[in-house]
Amino acid sequence: MSRLLRASILLLALASCGGGNSSAPRNLDDACAILRQRPTFYKAMKATERKWGVPVHVQMAAIYQESKFIGNARTPHQFALGVIPMGRQSSAYGFSQALDGTWDEYRKERHRFGAKRDRISDATDFMGWYMSGSSAELGISLADAEAQYLAYHEGRTGYANQSYLGKPWLVDVAAAIGQRSEMYADQLAYCRR
Numbered sequence: 001m002s003r004l005l006r007a008s009i010l011l012l013a014l015a016s017c018g019g020g021n022s023s024a025p026r027n028l029d030d031a032c033a034i035l036r037q038r039p040t041f042y043k044a045m046k047a048t049e050r051k052w053g054v055p056v057h058v059q060m061a062a063i064y065q066e067s068k069f070i071g072n073a074r075t076p077h078q079f080a081l082g083v084i085p086m087g088r089q090s091s092a093y094g095f096s097q098a099l100d101g102t103w104d105e106y107r108k109e110r111h112r113f114g115a116k117r118d119r120i121s122d123a124t125d126f127m128g129w130y131m132s133g134s135s136a137e138l139g140i141s142l143a144d145a146e147a148q149y150l151a152y153h154e155g156r157t158g159y160a161n162q163s164y165l166g167k168p169w170l171v172d173v174a175a176a177i178g179q180r181s182e183m184y185a186d187q188l189a190y191c192r193r
Contacts (some may be wrong), residue, residue, distance in 0.1 A: 052128030095123035146178030
């Protein structure tokens with residue numbers, strides 16, 4: 001067997017092992033459909049709800065905003081002069097769009113050195129950890145998707161300083177997340193498990 005043929009077979013075998021399902025679920029406006037299509041999502045979110053107290057619908061609304069449920073989501077590239085690639089807008093990656101520094105802090109504090117941002121169970125645990133900390137430090141209810149998102153996006157110091165008030169677009173996004181969270185909560189109440 002030639003080297004080229006062996007290399008091609010090996011490449012195809014590795015590609016078929018793949019990194020899991022990184023595509024978005026089909027109907028992002030239906031919580032029940034998302035969880036039927038991706039049962040591992042529900043298992044991960046329920047585990048986070050039990051461990052950290054963050055309701056499933058709050059997690060789902062935040063993940064919808066951050067990555068549209070795409071496990072390997074990244075921020076767009078930046079370009080100088082419109083054509084010269086300058087890297088990505090930030091280090092945000094995965095379901096939760098966690099930044100490198102915050103992710104490293106989570107892994108160190110929780111002793112989860114093998115955690116991956118593109119693994120739903122790790123991403124939801126990270127969100128639970130972060131939102132639980134925001135609740136303890138800032139007094140934000142774990143069920144308040146809007147305020148939790150503002151603290152998630154701006155960081156706890158930014159939230160405490162109300163930096164979001166200078167960003168009307170972000171306030172609108174957070175309000176939409178609050179509405180989506182309520183929609184998901186209503187839908188989840190009627191899902192058959």
